[in-house]
Amino acid sequence: xxxxxxxxxxYDAVIVGAGFGGMYMLHHLRELGFSAIVLExxxxxxxxxxxxxxxxxxxxxxxxxxxxxFDPAFEQEWVWSxxxxxxxxxxxxxxxxxxxxxxxKDIRFExxxxxxxWNDTTNRWSVSMATxxxxxxxxxxxxxxxxxxxxxxxxxxxxxxxxxxxxTGHWPHEGVDxxxxxxxxxxxxxxxxxxxxxxxxxxSQLTVFQRTPNFSMPAGNRPLTAEIVAAVKARYPEHRxxxxxxxxxxxxxxxTKSALEVxxxxxxxxxxxxxxxxxxxxxxxxxxDMITNKEANxxxxxxxxxxxxxxxxxxxxxxxxxxxxxxxxxxxPCLDTGYYETFNRPNVKLVNLRKTPITEITxxxxxxxxxxxxxxxxxxxxxxxxxxxxxxxxxxxxxxxxTLKDEWEHGPRTYLGLCVAGFxxxxxxxxxxxxxxxxxxxxxxxxxxxxxxxxxxxxxxxxAVSIEPTLEAQDWWVQHNNEAGDATLYPLANSWYMGSNVxxxxxxxxxxxxxxxxxRTECDEIVADGYRGFTLHEARQPVSV
Ligand code: NA7
Numbered sequence: 001x002x003x004x005x006x007x008x009x010x011y012d013a014v015i016v017g018a019g020f021g022g023m024y025m026l027h028h029l030r031e032l033g034f035s036a037i038v039l040e041x042x043x044x045x046x047x048x049x050x051x052x053x054x055x056x057x058x059x060x061x062x063x064x065x066x067x068x069x070f071d072p073a074f075e076q077e078w079v080w081s082x083x084x085x086x087x088x089x090x091x092x093x094x095x096x097x098x099x100x101x102x103x104x105k106d107i108r109f110e111x112x113x114x115x116x117x118w119n120d121t122t123n124r125w126s127v128s129m130a131t132x133x134x135x136x137x138x139x140x141x142x143x144x145x146x147x148x149x150x151x152x153x154x155x156x157x158x159x160x161x162x163x164x165x166x167x168t169g170h171w172p173h174e175g176v177d178x179x180x181x182x183x184x185x186x187x188x189x190x191x192x193x194x195x196x197x198x199x200x201x202x203x204s205q206l207t208v209f210q211r212t213p214n215f216s217m218p219a220g221n222r223p224l225t226a227e228i229v230a231a232v233k234a235r236y237p238e239h240r241x242x243x244x245x246x247x248x249x250x251x252x253x254x255x256t257k258s259a260l261e262v263x264x265x266x267x268x269x270x271x272x273x274x275x276x277x278x279x280x281x282x283x284x285x286x287x288x289d290m291i292t293n294k295e296a297n298x299x300x301x302x303x304x305x306x307x308x309x310x311x312x313x314x315x316x317x318x319x320x321x322x323x324x325x326x327x328x329x330x331x332x333p334c335l336d337t338g339y340y341e342t343f344n345r346p347n348v349k350l351v352n353l354r355k356t357p358i359t360e361i362t363x364x365x366x367x368x369x370x371x372x373x374x375x376x377x378x379x380x381x382x383x384x385x386x387x388x389x390x391x392x393x394x395x396x397x398x399x400x401x402x403t404l405k406d407e408w409e410h411g412p413r414t415y416l417g418l419c420v421a422g423f424x425x426x427x428x429x430x431x432x433x434x435x436x437x438x439x440x441x442x443x444x445x446x447x448x449x450x451x452x453x454x455x456x457x458x459x460x461x462x463x464a465v466s467i468e469p470t471l472e473a474q475d476w477w478v479q480h481n482n483e484a485g486d487a488t489l490y491p492l493a494n495s496w497y498m499g500s501n502v503x504x505x506x507x508x509x510x511x512x513x514x515x516x517x518x519x520r521t522e523c524d525e526i527v528a529d530g531y532r533g534f535t536l537h538e539a540r541q542p543v544s545v
Pocket of ligand 1: 147152153154155168186187189190191192209210211212332381382383384496501
C-alpha cells in the first residue's frame, strides 16, 4: 500500500509515536485484528532512544528488565551484552523488534501530528499532520513518551551564541567530536551526568554549569556473563511477574525496617550494598521509610554526600557537588560512570549557579554574575517538559471542541493516567497520574498497551462505539494520586516530576507513586467491575456534548 492509499483509509486506531509504547501497541492491535497506523516524527523507531544519542547515554534499569516480555520466544533469544545497556544497543533492539514483527509497513516516519479532533457525530477522531494530511480513526492513542519534549533554558542570549550548540535530547546522529574545544555543559540531570565524563576526555576545557546538584551513584556497569543471562532466562516468566507486581517495576526485596530503627553501622552497610550493586531501586528501598520520612532519608543523603567528599579532591568543589536542597530520590537520582572523579581533572571546572547565576549567553561565552567563560560549544543538558509536554503540544480536542491543553491548565487530570473525561476513545500510554516514570517504563508500557487493547476489544465485542471516564471517576483518581504523592517526600523537591522545571507549569506530582503492582490490580479490578468509572456509548446513541 502506498502512503497515499494508507492516508485515504480509515483506521481502528491511530497511534502517535514509534517508541517502545507505540511499537508494542501496533503489534498488539494487529494480533487482536484491528487496523492501526503509527505516526512518528523521527526517521526511525526507538523514541527516547532514537533522539538521546549523547555520549554515555545508557539506561539505568538493568537490560534484562528493560525489555519486552510479550513474546517468550523473543526474550529467550535476545542477548543483552551489559548490565546497563547503552543507547546504541537499545536502539538496535528497537530496530530488531520493528523488523521481527514487520512493524515498519504500518509506521509513517517523519510526520508531525499537530491536531486531533473528536467528532461527536461520527464517533471518530480526525488526526491531522503538519503536512496538511488528515486521517480518521475510532481510537486515538498517544504513545508520545514522558521525556520527549525537550527544553532549552530560559537564559537571555541563547539564540545569539555563534559556536556549536547541542541539546542532549537531539544529539546529531553522526556524533560530535569535542577534541581540543572549550565546552560548556549546562545541566546536571541524568543526561549531563552521563555525558560529562566523556566530553571531559575530549575537550581542552570543560566548564560544568550546575544549578542543582543531584544524587548520583556508580552504575557498576559490567558485561553480562553467560551464567547470569542463563540464570535469568531459566525463570524469565517468574522474573517478569515479580517486576509486574513490584513497586517500581523491578522485583526487589521489600524492606520491613525503618532507617531509624537500626544502628548507624547496619544502615550504612545497607546503603553500601546498594551503592556497590549500582542499584537505584535498591537504594530507594533500602528501608521502608526512605521516601516518606525526611529524617530517614537524610541518613541516605549524608551517606552519598560522604561518598562525593571522598572522591572529589577540592573541598569547595566537593561541597558544591553535594545536594542539600532535596531528599534523595525526589529528583530523579542518577547512575554514573566516573562522574565525580571527572571533577579532579585539570581541564574541568564546576560553576555553582546557586552562588553565581548565569546572566546571559553571548555570541562567544557564558556569562555569570561575576565571570565570563569563553566557549566553542555549548551542550544543553537541560531536560524536558516532562509527562504532559508532548501531549499538549498536539492540539487535541475532545467533546464540544474542548482542548486538552485548557483542561490541563492547572495540572493533568486523567482517570488512571490512561483516559480523560470528555475525550472518548483517547488513551495515553504511561500518561500522567500513572506509575510511568516511577517505574521500569517497559513494564508500565506493556500493562497499558494490554489494557487499551482489551478495552478496544470489549467495545468491539459489545457493539459499543466509545468509552470515556466519568468526571467523578477522574476526580477521584486525581485526588488519590495527589494524596499518594502528599504522603511522600516528592513534593519537597523542585523536580520535573512536579513540573517545576518549566516556568508557569502547575506544581503537582504527575506520576503515580502508589506502586506498579498496586496500580495494575486497580486497573484490573476496574475492568472486572464492568469498567467501573467509565461510560460506554452504544452505536445507536449519539454521544451527548
Ligand atoms: P533533567 O533531569 O531535567 O536535568 C536537567 C538539568 O538542567 C537539571 O540539572 C536542571 O537544573 C538544569 N537546568 C535546566 N534549566 C536550567 C537553567 N536555565 N539554568 C541552569 N540549569 C538548568 O533532564 P535530563 O535530560 O538530564 O534527564 C531527564 C530524564 O531522562 C532523567 O531524569 C532520567 O529519567 C532519564 P535544576 O535541577 O532544574 O535546577
